[in-house]
Amino acid sequence: MADRYLSFTGTAPGRLLTRRLGLPQPARLRRWSAEQPTLQGRLLHLTAGKSDLDLAPVLALAGLDLDLVPAGSALDLGTENPVAVVLDATGVRDVDSLAEVHAALHPVVRSVAGSGRIVVLGSPPDPADHHQAAVQQGLEGFVRSLGKEIGQGRTVNLVRLTDARAAESTFRFLLSPRSAYVSGQVIEVGDGAGAGAGGTGAPVDWGRPLAGRTALVTGAARGIGEAVAATLARDGARVVCLDVPAAGADLDAVAARLGGVALALDITADDAGARIADALPEGLDVLVHNAGITRDRRLVNMPAERWSPVLDVNLASVLRTTDVLLSGGTLRPGGRVVATASIAGLAGNAGQTNYAASKAGIVGLVRSLGPRALSEYGVTVNAVAPGFIETRMTAAVPLFIREAGRRMNSLAQGGLPVDVAETTAWFASPGSGAVNGQVVRVCGQSLLGA
Numbered sequence: 001m002a003d004r005y006l007s008f009t010g011t012a013p014g015r016l017l018t019r020r021l022g023l024p025q026p027a028r029l030r031r032w033s034a035e036q037p038t039l040q041g042r043l044l045h046l047t048a049g050k051s052d053l054d055l056a057p058v059l060a061l062a063g064l065d066l067d068l069v070p071a072g073s074a075l076d077l078g079t080e081n082p083v084a085v086v087l088d089a090t091g092v093r094d095v096d097s098l099a100e101v102h103a104a105l106h107p108v109v110r111s112v113a114g115s116g117r118i119v120v121l122g123s124p125p126d127p128a129d130h131h132q133a134a135v136q137q138g139l140e141g142f143v144r145s146l147g148k149e150i151g152q153g154r155t156v157n158l159v160r161l162t163d164a165r166a167a168e169s170t171f172r173f174l175l176s177p178r179s180a181y182v183s184g185q186v187i188e189v190g191d192g193a194g195a196g197a198g199g200t201g202a203p204v205d206w207g208r209p210l211a212g213r214t215a216l217v218t219g220a221a222r223g224i225g226e227a228v229a230a231t232l233a234r235d236g237a238r239v240v241c242l243d244v245p246a247a248g249a250d251l252d253a254v255a256a257r258l259g260g261v262a263l264a265l266d267i268t269a270d271d272a273g274a275r276i277a278d279a280l281p282e283g284l285d286v287l288v289h290n291a292g293i294t295r296d297r298r299l300v301n302m303p304a305e306r307w308s309p310v311l312d313v314n315l316a317s318v319l320r321t322t323d324v325l326l327s328g329g330t331l332r333p334g335g336r337v338v339a340t341a342s343i344a345g346l347a348g349n350a351g352q353t354n355y356a357a358s359k360a361g362i363v364g365l366v367r368s369l370g371p372r373a374l375s376e377y378g379v380t381v382n383a384v385a386p387g388f389i390e391t392r393m394t395a396a397v398p399l400f401i402r403e404a405g406r407r408m409n410s411l412a413q414g415g416l417p418v419d420v421a422e423t424t425a426w427f428a429s430p431g432s433g434a435v436n437g438q439v440v441r442v443c444g445q446s447l448l449g450a
Helices: 004-009 012-021 056-062 095-105 130-149 164-174 223-234 245-258 272-279 304-327 343-347 353-377 399-407 417-428
Strands: 041-049 066-069 082-091 117-122 155-160 186-188 214-218 238-243 261-264 284-289 331-340 380-386 439-442
Touching: 004 012, 004 399, 041 056, 041 095, 056 164, 082 095, 095 130, 117 130, 117 164, 130 155, 155 164, 164 417, 214 223, 223 238, 223 245, 223 284, 223 417, 238 245, 245 261, 261 272, 272 304, 284 304, 284 417, 304 331, 304 353, 331 353, 331 417, 343 353, 343 380, 343 439, 353 380, 353 439, 380 417, 417 439
Parallel strands: 041 066, 041 082, 082 117, 117 155, 155 186, 214 238, 214 284, 238 261, 284 331, 331 380, 380 439
Antiparallel strands: none
16 A cells, blocks of 8 residues: 555655644655666765774675775765765774764764665674673664664664674675665674684675575565565575465466466475475575464453464474474575564564564574574574565554554654565575574664664
8 A cells, every 4th residue: 555645745745744743754765676776875984993894895895886985084075975874883992982983973964865874883792891891782772863863764773793794795785775674773793704604605696696596485475475585586596485375376476477486385284394395305595484474362352263373373383394494404504594573573562462472482583593503504594573564464454553653663654575575685695694693673663672
């Protein structure tokens, strides 16, 4: 369903009226397209504190069409608004150096172009140095707050890292139109040596990073699953589209359009993992757990027959099939598991105790299995946590609740299925081996949750 309010605020009368009434003024987001796949303009590289990172070579690669203005250069903000800013705050270790974060960004924030990007780089908090840990944690509050006030479709995210080379795929994602609906997030990137088993090598072609790889997407017949399958196919993957037999016609149509394979089966069946393995004798590189259902009702009115199916589809089937495909070797070394959580699992939601439990369970799975799957199988495990996404399901939500869902985030609008798909594709990239055990919200920085 079209967002008429967003369209109205894009007109001159709409801008005037909403400004006078103090209403949200969402900006139309710039997303990836074949005609304009990258951000184009100036990338400012700023520093706060004393950093040991050598960022320039990575930013020169990851900037794509961005004109890098190196750290320490004299800034002339009057000629062209920067479209992206990277602030290296990894060397911030005390309150005095934390002030340098303000000093670096204060003069440039207003000049960042609409739909621009600000990425702050931090270090993992040091348990042996409570001063460093305090100010590095302070960066999280800073970034989340800046994301809520910056407006005009701009996003702000924090990346904690120790090895700049291992973060190239993350820079390519965050400094691009692909991350349009990802803001206020904290992403931890491991070092290249520690994540080597996860396949941290750069793809041969960053335009088609999944070429030669096989991806399976559950719940692929429609909605977010269909968008994920299409995006992985765009990036070069051979896509296996899985959904329930009842969705067979839609499933066949999606697979045919993408040049993929349709696999109709019930993911909750006890032998689902074995049947997937039989259908993929040559192995699997990317496993996307997208299938999910809701059966909403307050707990006092929720019978067992509304509770159990949600937990079975959304969580138990994910656990069972992942175990089978990992232990049986179907998921090859360098593989990726991407599961679908939800902001409901992070913040809770009235009437969704079953759904929230299942999605919080996905978070627990990712945090527990991620490190072990990488060390034992060379496979990373991450999750996307969508917020309000414009689908047929949300289109059926009552008007006022739907409008609240759309506006209650820093970007003041709902996301699109492709926003979830782009984040999934970043996790799935062979260059993302240093990104593991992460849960990234695709919610426009919703007011709900952390």
